[in-house]
Amino acid sequence: MPQQVPDHLPARLQHFIDGRFVDSIDGETFDVLNPTTNEVYISAASGKRTDIDLAVAAAKRAFADGSWPRMLPRRRSRILHRIADLVESQDQRLARLETWDTGLPITQALGQAQRAAENFRFFADLVVGQADDAYKVPGRQVNYVNRKPKGVAGLITPWNTPFMLESWKLAPALATGNTVVLKPAEFTPLSASLWAGIFREAGVPDGVFNLVNGLGETAGDALVKHPDVPLISFTGESRTGQIIFGNAAPFLKGLSMELGGKSPAIVFADADLEAALDATVFGVFSLNGERCTAGSRILVERAVYDDFVTAYAERARNVVVGDPGDPRTEVGALVHPEHYDKVMSYVEIGKREARLIAGGGRPAGLPPELAHGNYVAPTVFADVKPDARIFQEEIFGPVVAITPFDSEEEALTLANGVKYGLAAYIWTNDLRRAHNFAHDVDAGMVWLNSNNVRDLRTPFGGVKASGLGHEGGYRSIDFYSDSQAVHITLDDSHSPRFGRGPGAATSFRTDK
Numbered sequence: 001m002p003q004q005v006p007d008h009l010p011a012r013l014q015h016f017i018d019g020r021f022v023d024s025i026d027g028e029t030f031d032v033l034n035p036t037t038n039e040v041y042i043s044a045a046s047g048k049r050t051d052i053d054l055a056v057a058a059a060k061r062a063f064a065d066g067s068w069p070r071m072l073p074r075r076r077s078r079i080l081h082r083i084a085d086l087v088e089s090q091d092q093r094l095a096r097l098e099t100w101d102t103g104l105p106i107t108q109a110l111g112q113a114q115r116a117a118e119n120f121r122f123f124a125d126l127v128v129g130q131a132d133d134a135y136k137v138p139g140r141q142v143n144y145v146n147r148k149p150k151g152v153a154g155l156i157t158p159w160n161t162p163f164m165l166e167s168w169k170l171a172p173a174l175a176t177g178n179t180v181v182l183k184p185a186e187f188t189p190l191s192a193s194l195w196a197g198i199f200r201e202a203g204v205p206d207g208v209f210n211l212v213n214g215l216g217e218t219a220g221d222a223l224v225k226h227p228d229v230p231l232i233s234f235t236g237e238s239r240t241g242q243i244i245f246g247n248a249a250p251f252l253k254g255l256s257m258e259l260g261g262k263s264p265a266i267v268f269a270d271a272d273l274e275a276a277l278d279a280t281v282f283g284v285f286s287l288n289g290e291r292c293t294a295g296s297r298i299l300v301e302r303a304v305y306d307d308f309v310t311a312y313a314e315r316a317r318n319v320v321v322g323d324p325g326d327p328r329t330e331v332g333a334l335v336h337p338e339h340y341d342k343v344m345s346y347v348e349i350g351k352r353e354a355r356l357i358a359g360g361g362r363p364a365g366l367p368p369e370l371a372h373g374n375y376v377a378p379t380v381f382a383d384v385k386p387d388a389r390i391f392q393e394e395i396f397g398p399v400v401a402i403t404p405f406d407s408e409e410e411a412l413t414l415a416n417g418v419k420y421g422l423a424a425y426i427w428t429n430d431l432r433r434a435h436n437f438a439h440d441v442d443a444g445m446v447w448l449n450s451n452n453v454r455d456l457r458t459p460f461g462g463v464k465a466s467g468l469g470h471e472g473g474y475r476s477i478d479f480y481s482d483s484q485a486v487h488i489t490l491d492d493s494h495s496p497r498f499g500r501g502p503g504a505a506t507s508f509r510t511d512k
Helices: 048-064 073-090 091-102 106-129 162-175 191-202 214-223 240-251 273-289 302-317 337-353 410-418 431-440 474-479
Strands: 016-017 020-022 029-034 039-045 135-138 140-151 154-155 179-183 207-212 232-233 254-258 264-267 297-301 353-359 379-382 399-403 423-427 445-448 481-489
Touching: 016 048, 016 154, 016 191, 016 445, 020 297, 029 091, 048 154, 048 179, 048 207, 073 091, 073 106, 073 162, 073 191, 091 106, 091 135, 091 162, 091 191, 091 379, 106 162, 106 474, 162 191, 162 232, 162 474, 179 214, 191 207, 214 240, 232 240, 240 254, 264 273, 264 410, 273 302, 273 399, 273 423, 297 302, 297 410, 302 353, 302 379, 337 379, 337 399, 379 410, 399 410, 410 431, 431 445, 445 474
Parallel strands: 154 179, 154 232, 179 207, 232 254, 264 297, 264 423, 297 399, 379 399, 423 445
Antiparallel strands: 016 020, 016 207, 029 039, 135 140, 140 481, 353 379
């Protein structure tokens, strides 16, 4: 039985500006599809520059004249905790809506909704408990650091796990006293519209949170280029990140960009192979493979390569693909037919480049009501050469490339031999090798004998084409606030005495 249209959907999705739901000024909309059927289920207001202008103006007024930036951190923290409470209290409903909009399996969507609540709770606590630097020169000077919110934060979020990733940006931006304009991905605007009601009920003042739906090349571009938006946080494709970097440069905006990935999972012969299988199968096929940190290149030491490949293919063939609303489903429908076509094009490329050992097309046995959905069978290619496109390029779907290696040096060369550097996963019981390999691998984040288990205190981000800057923990506080150094002299200032005659300019102390 396919999932039903969620109850209480609005007639259309609107922008949320200065505390009110509004249509686009020009009245334009775009269609939103359900991934399991590719049928239009709702339309959304399509924002342009004029809509962004209104949202930024509202956010700027709320920052300049409103109470939010001036609240004591403890009071803002209480409101953020209320947001977390509200998200937790409706996590089942949020998961159903997210599943409907994105095609994510319901059990995984529920986990993402709960993560969203935890993000708000984490930053609510962090902003109260943070300590800033202070330095003393006894009897002479005290120096300390003020943190000040930057202003209007422009947040551009992706279509994979949208509600959780929106929270990942909203929570620290609001915790530090900024106001925000959120531009969600056009494929998945539904969950973003829920924040307005949650924030209002929690007590966030009007104008602090603003939402403009729309396409990246119109609404997103206008937000990046707006002179009253001093910082942009973006998660998405590396090519889009390059465009944003160029468009933001004339304004010298602060940028945090978490971009693409082609992360390696390196499996040495001495690893716990069953645990490595569990983690690497989950790491590629969870979230429908639509995850930036997916370990989509698996590098396996030659001594265990054949056994690992055989076991991996068997596991992939047994992954349950189907209706995202069914709790038994492990891989649902890809988000949009445009993305489905991209993933399937890479599957066809892979068939020419490597040995297909599982999947390779639409899954067999789908019921008729799912026949038109964006379904891809978990697909595994073995014996993939390092110059293959499926080895080098981000596919962002349930597709994995497995490659053998003969030495630790070769494994490192293979791991680092792509333009990306977001995550890496290392499987070995040799402690010295694990730490040395982690140090040498080009990745912003490394997991040793583990799948992707996040600690919100640690930095999140990549190197090379995988990103610019890091967020998470105090790195988020740093990004969303300015640090102001204040210096106080406790005795005479002893300034150089320019204009007081020969020798006077140099008669001052320099022994601070």
